[in-house]
Structures are given as structure tokens and as C-alpha cells.
Amino acid sequence: MAMVRFKVGQDLIPDGLTLPQILSFVHLASALKNNIILVQPPSVIPSSAPTSPPPAICNFLADALGISLEATLTCWKLLKEEVWTYTTAEQEVFELEAAFHDHRWKQGIILEAFLTLYLPSQFCTNSLCARSKPLKKDQHHQAVVYTLVHRVQPAWSVHLSCQDCCTNYHNNFSVLGGLHTYYGGIPKYIQVGEHQFVENTVINMWITMMLVGWFSATNCARTYNIALSWQQEADLVLGGWQFGTTLMTEHVWDAFIIYMLLQDHCTQDICMQVPHTGSQKDRFTELMKQQ
Known part of the structure; x- marks a missing residue:
């Protein structure tokens, strides 16, 4: 059977990754956007994908998808814009629960629970406050x-x-x-x-x-x-x-x-x-x- 290689623009997705793995990468990473935003420096705009996710997220994605850390970082580099603009439906998030259940305990405090309850906004909404940074x-x-x-x-x-x-x-x-x-x-x-x-x-x-x-x-x-x-x-x-x-x-x-x-x-x-x-x-x- 011939091997299929996937391209993003002019770049190739790492060898051996299947289409389901690529889609799961986008879905899982998108579900963790708030976790990724939280640890970025204040200078990073929440509406833009950061250069790389934190180590705990990278390790979780690698474990959950059964791929190397290097392949995970390459996928992020090539697919981060798709991840950042993708809206994960709630039902779709819960369908990924097995991945969280099997791998969350390994990767630090923020991944120890499948649900993370965030705020509606990353910014201060006090009308009397002049703060504009996240x-x-x-x-x-x-x-x-x-x-x-x-x-x-x-x-x-x-x-x-x-x-x-x-x-x-x-x-x-x-x-x-x-x-x-x-x-x-x-x-x-x-x-x-x-x-x-x-x-x-x-x-x-x-x-x-x-x-x-x-x-x-x-x-x-x-x-x-x-x-x-x-x-x-x-x-x-x-x-x-x-x-x-x-x-x-x-x-x-x-x-x-x-x-x-x-x-x-x-x-x-x-x-x-x-x-x-x-x-x-x-x-x-x-x-x-x-x-």
C-alpha cells in the first residue's frame, strides 16, 4: 500500500501520521486553547496562536496521539492557525474524553481534570479599570x-x-x-x-x-x-x-x-x-x- 503524505501549504506533515491523528491533533489542541493562553506572556495576544504550546500540552498531545514530541511540535508549527480558529463543539470535546482520561494524570496540574472552567473573557471588564492586557x-x-x-x-x-x-x-x-x-x-x-x-x-x-x-x-x-x-x-x-x-x-x-x-x-x-x-x-x- 502506498504511503500518503499530507501537506500544509508547501510543508509536509511528519511521516507516518494518519488523517485521524491529524484531525485529533486539531481537535485536542483546540480544546486546550484556554490552557495554552493562560501560560503565555502578557505580550502575547490571545487571538493569535503562540509560537509553541507549553511543555505539558506538548507531552499530552504526543502521548494521546501516540506520536513523537518532535512530530507534535512540527504539527503545531504547521497547524497552529487551524487549531486557533477551530471551534470545538461541546459534544466533540466530550468524545475526546478517553484521551484525557488515559493521559491527563501524567502532565501536571492543569490537565488532571477533563473539564476546566474558564472565565468568559481573558480581560478585565471593570469599566473603571484602564488595564488593557490579558x-x-x-x-x-x-x-x-x-x-x-x-x-x-x-x-x-x-x-x-x-x-x-x-x-x-x-x-x-x-x-x-x-x-x-x-x-x-x-x-x-x-x-x-x-x-x-x-x-x-x-x-x-x-x-x-x-x-x-x-x-x-x-x-x-x-x-x-x-x-x-x-x-x-x-x-x-x-x-x-x-x-x-x-x-x-x-x-x-x-x-x-x-x-x-x-x-x-x-x-x-x-x-x-x-x-x-x-x-x-x-x-x-x-x-x-x-x-
Whole structure:
């Protein structure tokens, strides 16, 4: 059988790479764009592909695709523009889960979870702040995400902070002056605890169960834990995860409250604000009284 060589412009893709490997390279690398952006110097514009990805990403791609590190770097050189402009669909990302599961533990902190929850923007959005460079001061916290189709997932929640105005940016909201200010719209994953997030489709399911089936929040949590989580606690413990996967009743109630309040604010075209201080159960009380 004749060997097929693939070209990008006038350059040849390394010997031995198959078309599925090339496509997987683009898909995997594209799914990791936020990870790549985060470690670049502030002078690198997020909309442009960097010269090379960080070593952990290169090693992960090489392991996942079964190719040499040299071939990985060559693929990046030739395909980085395609990687940077490619938009990976969510379903497509989850189809790559096996690669993350098999190889993520080898490559350092940011790849230890399949899901990484980033901010909507890499820039400070405080209208009173003059900073124009991308945010680079980051913290990563372990989290657990409850999804509908893809069960319970360990995740990293990435927080960025602006060193100029001291605004802290989280996945769902920013924190400044003692206030949580939620971003506009309904997040894909809604934070319901310090380290717990719930996919909004799961919350919609719970609302339907409550309205149609007269389920209590406790039974919503039990149903998810028994029928949908599919996740063994041991899997996360072996991976060094400090949080269990059991969904609690208070997570269901908080998800319901936050989701409904966000929907109400969306209809008014305003951003929701709640106190940063106090316990989670009391944070939304005053806002609910105003409804």
C-alpha cells in the first residue's frame, strides 16, 4: 500500500501520521486553547496562536496521539492557525474524553481534570479599570461538575484577578467591593457551592421533576446520585481529588434559586449582584425578598 503524505501549504506533515491523528491533533489542541493562553506572556495576544504550546500540552498531545514530541511540535508549527480558529463543539470535546482520561494524570496540574472552567473573557471588564492586557494572575481550585449526559466530572475552576483594580474573576461572577456581580446570561455550569457546579440542563430537569412529579429537592439529589452520577468515588481519590461526588440536597436548592434569579435578571437585562460575605444559604435571601 502506498504511503500518503499530507501537506500544509508547501510543508509536509511528519511521516507516518494518519488523517485521524491529524484531525485529533486539531481537535485536542483546540480544546486546550484556554490552557495554552493562560501560560503565555502578557505580550502575547490571545487571538493569535503562540509560537509553541507549553511543555505539558506538548507531552499530552504526543502521548494521546501516540506520536513523537518532535512530530507534535512540527504539527503545531504547521497547524497552529487551524487549531486557533477551530471551534470545538461541546459534544466533540466530550468524545475526546478517553484521551484525557488515559493521559491527563501524567502532565501536571492543569490537565488532571477533563473539564476546566474558564472565565468568559481573558480581560478585565471593570469599566473603571484602564488595564488593557490579558489577565495572567491565576489560581486553580479543584471542583466537581454535575452534568446530565456526561455524569459527574472532576474539574479545575480557574480564577483570574486584575492587579490594577483588584477585581477577582470567577467562572460565574466577578468579586469586587464585597459584591458578587454575575455576568450576563445563564452560565452553562452554575456554581452552587464553593467547589460544586451544576450544568443548567440538570437544573431544568430538577425543575420539571418538582413541577410535574412533585419531587422534593432531597429526592432530586437521590435520583441523580443513584441513576445519573455513574462516578465511583475511588476514581477521583486515585486521581488526587479532594472532593467527593455525592450531590447534596442544599446543592439542588441553591441551583434552583440561583437559576431562577438569574433568569429573572436576564429578562430585566441587568446583572445580578449578591453579597460576597456570609454563608451560601443566606447570600440570596435579600434578593429573593425583592422579587
